[in-house]
Amino acid sequence: MRRRYVAVKVESDGEVKKEDLFYAVWNSILKLFGEYGASQTDLRLIEYSPEDGLAVIRCSHKSLPMVKASITCVTRIGRESAALHIQLVSGTLKSLRRKLSERIKKG
Amino acid sequence: MQRSRDAVLKFFIDLHLCPNLEDQKETELMIRKSAELGYKAVGVPLPKKNHSDLAGKISKICGEAGLDFISRIDLEPSNATELLRDLRLLRRKVEIISVKCMSKSVARQAAKDRRVDILSFSPLDVRKRFFDSAEAELASETNASLEIDMAPLLYLQGYRRIRLISKLREEVYIAKKHDVPIIISSGACELKLLRKPEDLASLGYLFGLNPNDAEKALSENPREIIERNRKKLSPNYVAPGIYVIRRGKDCPDG
Numbered sequence: 129m130r131r132r133y134v135a136v137k138v139e140s141d142g143e144v145k146k147e148d149l150f151y152a153v154w155n156s157i158l159k160l161f162g163e164y165g166a167s168q169t170d171l172r173l174i175e176y177s178p179e180d181g182l183a184v185i186r187c188s189h190k191s192l193p194m195v196k197a198s199i200t201c202v203t204r205i206g207r208e209s210a211a212l213h214i215q216l217v218s219g220t221l222k223s224l225r226r227k228l229s230e231r232i233k234k235g
Numbered sequence: 236m237q238r239s240r241d242a243v244l245k246f247f248i249d250l251h252l253c254p255n256l257e258d259q260k261e262t263e264l265m266i267r268k269s270a271e272l273g274y275k276a277v278g279v280p281l282p283k284k285n286h287s288d289l290a291g292k293i294s295k296i297c298g299e300a301g302l303d304f305i306s307r308i309d310l311e312p313s314n315a316t317e318l319l320r321d322l323r324l325l326r327r328k329v330e331i332i333s334v335k336c337m338s339k340s341v342a343r344q345a346a347k348d349r350r351v352d353i354l355s356f357s358p359l360d361v362r363k364r365f366f367d368s369a370e371a372e373l374a375s376e377t378n379a380s381l382e383i384d385m386a387p388l389l390y391l392q393g394y395r396r397i398r399l400i401s402k403l404r405e406e407v408y409i410a411k412k413h414d415v416p417i418i419i420s421s422g423a424c425e426l427k428l429l430r431k432p433e434d435l436a437s438l439g440y441l442f443g444l445n446p447n448d449a450e451k452a453l454s455e456n457p458r459e460i461i462e463r464n465r466k467k468l469s470p471n472y473v474a475p476g477i478y479v480i481r482r483g484k485d486c487p488d489g
């Protein structure tokens with residue numbers, strides 16, 4: 129199955145835990161597309177760095193538009209209001225990391 | 236891949252940024268955040284009274300943030316007569332005139348008046364969204380655009396969001412059928428409701444707007460309105476197709 133890796137910037141007033149972040153995205157998918165839609169996403173939270181506020185989410189290639197819309201619709205993580213901004217989408221984790229580091233170097 | 240590279244080069248515009256203008260700090264924060272998220276221009280709705288003073292202040296903030304400021308007034312007339320009076324008074328004073336249509340008679344009048352740039356409808360009461368085929372036909376003749384605010388899609392939940400998405404799907408279908416330009420705006424009144432232009436475009440998937448059309452609704456479509464109106468508001472504009480190209484000593488005698 130082809131996959132897509134999505135780098136997401138997390139903005140929140142409070143501290144964000146890994147489980148809360150994943151639950152917020154998952155909940156948004158469930159609300160927008162239901163259980164049938166969610167079953168097609170093959171969603172995984174690959175990594176999350178609370179210091180940088182950067183997370184990497186994996187999903188199936190076909191469900192990318194659904195996952196992008198759901199990520200955009202997140203307005204709360206845990207009890208705090210929050211916003212998620214998609215930074216990059218890539219086909220492999222390796223290329224995602226390379227593009228992210230290039231972007232950081234560029235400033 | 237090509238599409239994402241093109242997106243970087245695009246001139247994204249948020250035509251409907253709605254900060255609380257009485258709170259200058261919040262206004263500044265929202266404008267700076269818009270610049271950070273990748274917008275090149277923002278439209279801020281001004282009040283009908285005292286709009287020129289506020290426009291100056293906001294324009295200065297936008298200039299500091301590296302954004303182009305677009306002056307805009309959102310009219311919310313209760314009847315067609317009130318709409319015509321407001322248009323007569325305000326059309327030549329701001330770059331964008333948007334009409335929030337709260338009744339069918341206002342919606343029809345706004346759609347057939349060339350002075351109206353944008354038609355917007357209530358996000359909270361879908362029964363008051365009067366964008367049907369008749370409305371679209373009128374709007375396509377006058378080149379008025381349909382505006383879709385994305386903030387309600389973020390803060391509404393459950394049944395109300397379902398109804399809104401369903402109505403937007405119907406409106407987008409009608410707008411495409413009648414060639415009515417669609418404009419996607421944030422409609423954000425707080426910092427946490429601001430999203431990157433590409434993220435707003437991805438929400439178009441919910442109501443059947445493909446990524447290319449969604450990006451066009453955030454860049455080319457608003458840009459066309461702004462360029463058209465700036466030409467009209469320029470002192471060199473005389474009538475459609477007639478501009479002053481030289482003045483004074485440069486003019487030939489003959």
